Amino acid sequence: MSVLTRDEAQLRAQLLDVHRYTVELDLTTGDETFDSRTVIRFTARSAGDTFVELKPAELRAVTLDGESLDPESLDDGRLPLKNLSTGEHELRVDAAMRYSRTGEGMHRFTDPSDGETYVYTQMFMDDVQRVFAAFDQPDLKAVFEVSVRAPEGWTVLANGITGQRADGVWQAAPTPLISTYLVAVAAGPWHSVRTEHRGLPFGIHCRRSLAPHLEADAEEILDVTRACFDRYHEKFEEPYPFDSYDQAFVPEFNAGAMENPGLVTFRDEFVYRSAVTDAERETRAMVIAHEMAHMWFGDLVTLKWWDDIWLNESFAEYMGYQTTAEATRFTGPWTEFGVTRKAWGYDADQRPTTHPVAPEKVDDTASALLNFDGISYAKGASALRQLAAWLGEKDFLAGINTHFARHRFGNATLADFIDSLASATERDVPAWADSWLRTTGVDKLTPVVASADGTCALTVDRAGSRPHRLTAGLYDHDVADEGRLVLRERLDLDVPQSDPQPIGKRPALLVLNDGDLTYAKVRFDAESFETVRAGLSGLPDPLTRAVVWNALRDAVRDGELAPAAYLETARAHLPRETDLALVQGVLAFASGQIADQYLRPEDRPAALATLTALCRDLLRRTEDGDHPGLRLLAVRHLIGVAAHPDTIAAWLADGTVPGGPELDPELRWRILGRLAVLGATDEAAIAAELERDPSATGQEGAARCRAALPDPKAKRAAWEAMFAGDDLSNYLFTATAQGFWQPEQADLVREYVPRFYADAVALSARRGPAIAQAAGRWAFPAHAVDTENLRLGEACLREADPTPALRRTLADRLDDLARALRVRGEETEEAQVARVE
Numbered sequence: 001m002s003v004l005t006r007d008e009a010q011l012r013a014q015l016l017d018v019h020r021y022t023v024e025l026d027l028t029t030g031d032e033t034f035d036s037r038t039v040i041r042f043t044a045r046s047a048g049d050t051f052v053e054l055k056p057a058e059l060r061a062v063t064l065d066g067e068s069l070d071p072e073s074l075d076d077g078r079l080p081l082k083n084l085s086t087g088e089h090e091l092r093v094d095a096a097m098r099y100s101r102t103g104e105g106m107h108r109f110t111d112p113s114d115g116e117t118y119v120y121t122q123m124f125m126d127d128v129q130r131v132f133a134a135f136d137q138p139d140l141k142a143v144f145e146v147s148v149r150a151p152e153g154w155t156v157l158a159n160g161i162t163g164q165r166a167d168g169v170w171q172a173a174p175t176p177l178i179s180t181y182l183v184a185v186a187a188g189p190w191h192s193v194r195t196e197h198r199g200l201p202f203g204i205h206c207r208r209s210l211a212p213h214l215e216a217d218a219e220e221i222l223d224v225t226r227a228c229f230d231r232y233h234e235k236f237e238e239p240y241p242f243d244s245y246d247q248a249f250v251p252e253f254n255a256g257a258m259e260n261p262g263l264v265t266f267r268d269e270f271v272y273r274s275a276v277t278d279a280e281r282e283t284r285a286m287v288i289a290h291e292m293a294h295m296w297f298g299d300l301v302t303l304k305w306w307d308d309i310w311l312n313e314s315f316a317e318y319m320g321y322q323t324t325a326e327a328t329r330f331t332g333p334w335t336e337f338g339v340t341r342k343a344w345g346y347d348a349d350q351r352p353t354t355h356p357v358a359p360e361k362v363d364d365t366a367s368a369l370l371n372f373d374g375i376s377y378a379k380g381a382s383a384l385r386q387l388a389a390w391l392g393e394k395d396f397l398a399g400i401n402t403h404f405a406r407h408r409f410g411n412a413t414l415a416d417f418i419d420s421l422a423s424a425t426e427r428d429v430p431a432w433a434d435s436w437l438r439t440t441g442v443d444k445l446t447p448v449v450a451s452a453d454g455t456c457a458l459t460v461d462r463a464g465s466r467p468h469r470l471t472a473g474l475y476d477h478d479v480a481d482e483g484r485l486v487l488r489e490r491l492d493l494d495v496p497q498s499d500p501q502p503i504g505k506r507p508a509l510l511v512l513n514d515g516d517l518t519y520a521k522v523r524f525d526a527e528s529f530e531t532v533r534a535g536l537s538g539l540p541d542p543l544t545r546a547v548v549w550n551a552l553r554d555a556v557r558d559g560e561l562a563p564a565a566y567l568e569t570a571r572a573h574l575p576r577e578t579d580l581a582l583v584q585g586v587l588a589f590a591s592g593q594i595a596d597q598y599l600r601p602e603d604r605p606a607a608l609a610t611l612t613a614l615c616r617d618l619l620r621r622t623e624d625g626d627h628p629g630l631r632l633l634a635v636r637h638l639i640g641v642a643a644h645p646d647t648i649a650a651w652l653a654d655g656t657v658p659g660g661p662e663l664d665p666e667l668r669w670r671i672l673g674r675l676a677v678l679g680a681t682d683e684a685a686i687a688a689e690l691e692r693d694p695s696a697t698g699q700e701g702a703a704r705c706r707a708a709l710p711d712p713k714a715k716r717a718a719w720e721a722m723f724a725g726d727d728l729s730n731y732l733f734t735a736t737a738q739g740f741w742q743p744e745q746a747d748l749v750r751e752y753v754p755r756f757y758a759d760a761v762a763l764s765a766r767r768g769p770a771i772a773q774a775a776g777r778w779a780f781p782a783h784a785v786d787t788e789n790l791r792l793g794e795a796c797l798r799e800a801d802p803t804p805a806l807r808r809t810l811a812d813r814l815d816d817l818a819r820a821l822r823v824r825g826e827e828t829e830e831a832q833v834a835r836v837e
Helices: 006-015 208-235 278-294 306-327 333-349 365-369 375-391 393-407 414-422 429-437 526-538 542-557 563-576 580-598 601-621 628-641 646-654 665-677 683-692 696-708 712-723 730-740 752-767 769-778 787-799 804-824 829-836
Strands: 016-026 033-044 048-053 058-064 067-069 078-084 087-098 105-110 117-122 143-149 155-158 162-164 170-172 185-188 191-197 200-206 245-250 263-267 301-303 410-412 444-452 455-463 468-478 481-495 501-504 509-512
Touching: 006 016, 006 048, 033 048, 058 078, 078 087, 087 105, 117 245, 143 155, 143 185, 155 162, 155 170, 155 200, 191 208, 200 208, 208 245, 208 278, 208 306, 245 278, 263 278, 278 306, 278 333, 278 580, 301 306, 301 393, 306 333, 306 365, 306 375, 306 414, 333 375, 333 542, 333 580, 365 804, 375 393, 375 429, 375 468, 393 410, 393 414, 414 429, 444 468, 444 509, 455 468, 455 481, 468 501, 468 526, 481 501, 481 526, 509 526, 509 542, 526 542, 526 563, 542 563, 542 580, 542 804, 563 580, 563 601, 580 601, 580 628, 580 804, 601 628, 628 665, 646 665, 665 683, 665 696, 683 696, 696 712, 696 730, 712 730, 712 752, 730 769, 752 769, 752 787, 752 804, 769 804, 787 804
Parallel strands: 016 143, 200 245, 245 263, 301 410
Antiparallel strands: 016 033, 033 087, 048 078, 058 067, 058 087, 105 117, 117 185, 143 170, 155 185, 162 170, 191 200, 444 455, 455 501, 468 481, 468 509
């Protein structure tokens, strides 16, 4: 399949000025295809040849300036436009387009709860051509006028305000100048909650079957939306640039959300139908803030080419967390960022596939798609947080507002962004950008404390090249409570230092990057490390504890701290933790990485026992009902690490955990999934549960449970569903893959490990990037931590020619596998030599 190269995009942008698209979609033509008619009005600046992109089921007719073109000239998604003369042109395209089941293009979903059907578009990055003909690149902005014929009883949402014409067709207001990938349509019998704010119509929308759950949370969602909207108008001089603000929670959405102007689409798991923690509500608020930030940075001002994708995502990531903290009731989002998102960035930045936040050159769209990772999001946001600390908030925002004013409704590059920031300060912003945005890898900062005449001085040893503005926290034992640590002082440091920093008497604990303002791995001096092991839970600030837990996590991954020591620290301190994001982050790492990968199989039962005991401690602590979120986390994780079925089977039979909570659908499916792994349930029980909960989430739960059954026939059926056929949607594929591999079933699934690589290559070539990424992430045999699996994977990368999306995901998973082998002390001699070299 063809991809657009940077050189091709530059040539086309030099040749064309695209003015307006008129797009007519007909969603009443059947379940497999829809009709798409497009008129594109554009100017050729000079005579020449170019092409328009389109991936139809059937191309019926094409005319250019009234002259018919041969539909058979369409080749690999490109329709050539030859011998264009200088001046105005009109291209008309009439085609039938396929609906998608993979979350790309026009995705179609039928709700098993009530039989209602919904469709929505996901045009990013180059999937507009699955919906209508387009010059599909971000710097050919145009006005879009979209109309949709939809079945009776449906509502159509789009980038602009929509209404029904006399003929029943839905008409959307013309957009301002936007990029092709930002055009959006969502149609179906939506349940909607509408309001108005500052003179603009606001709406939130979901499937009808989720209506009670949306209604329950509507005020919270709208309160967050209004608060963020107002806060951005305090920060940004440019007003919100579109005519309305709709937020649609859509089914089977691949990402968290998509920043379509005026119509943000979210995965509808954010409409909670089961109990969630306040940390999960905080995450939803952050995603709302993140997507709204894109209305300015990404939609109003858009990248020129995909090498600057970080300008979109890093900015929205930073603003999302910062604005959530400033404008909503959620005050701890930076703790969640520190323990979860930042870890995502650190991991990505230490793999062979790492790249700069701002790569020098991204050659084509397939390469660009691979850069939507922890570097473009979490590392980039960390860099911007560091930049804001270095410039000061006032100058940082002044530079941002200059950027909006200079490039509104246009496109911009990294150079433009840096120039806008530099206009607001005397600091050397280009030099900062070279150090932070053009380099790869994670610096490591280690404190060196020298003592003389009863006083100490701090020197920060830096392994790396970036300058850092950070805070060092000095903590002493509380004389009134030996379990608590008290902050003596926070010292502002610039690294590299000009001189050692006097710190007075040696503290019990010295924490570099206290406050988490920079992006670096940190280590402890020997005395501080002993204090951490004994007193971590006594630190007063959850963000400080996040920095410490991240440091311990990094040390395990780097082979400097034994996995068992991390578990012991968690066992000692997590039962006293109050921050939900920290509890979730530590338990996820302890169970997912340490127990399942970093420990040898013979050590796993002891690890699960430790985690079970930890969760039981949390349950005992929350018996008074004062910490429902903490109790819910403990219940979830106790289910996940249960080595014996009796307790959780009794919970399922009783419909409740003793002392609460009562089992909602999410917990019931979670228990049934674990019972399936343990061989303590069967197909009849799964079918009965599905009859009890026939929703889309229930369908996914059943697929996960069936794939997890320790039965050869069940494994064979799951494998064939994933790899032999193309019927599974993106979500059902993922659910099946999540159930298939289980450490407890290593012998049963051993024969599938070598099969994975060939089958995944074929599947990815057949079904495209979204399924390729799902296969690499979820269907990869991560439980098989052995050199044979690593050898098979490396051979696949060398010899099997996987698609770019699968290649990147496999390379990352294989690097994680190699790291697990190193942590276990089982690295091959060849790998040791290669790593040293």
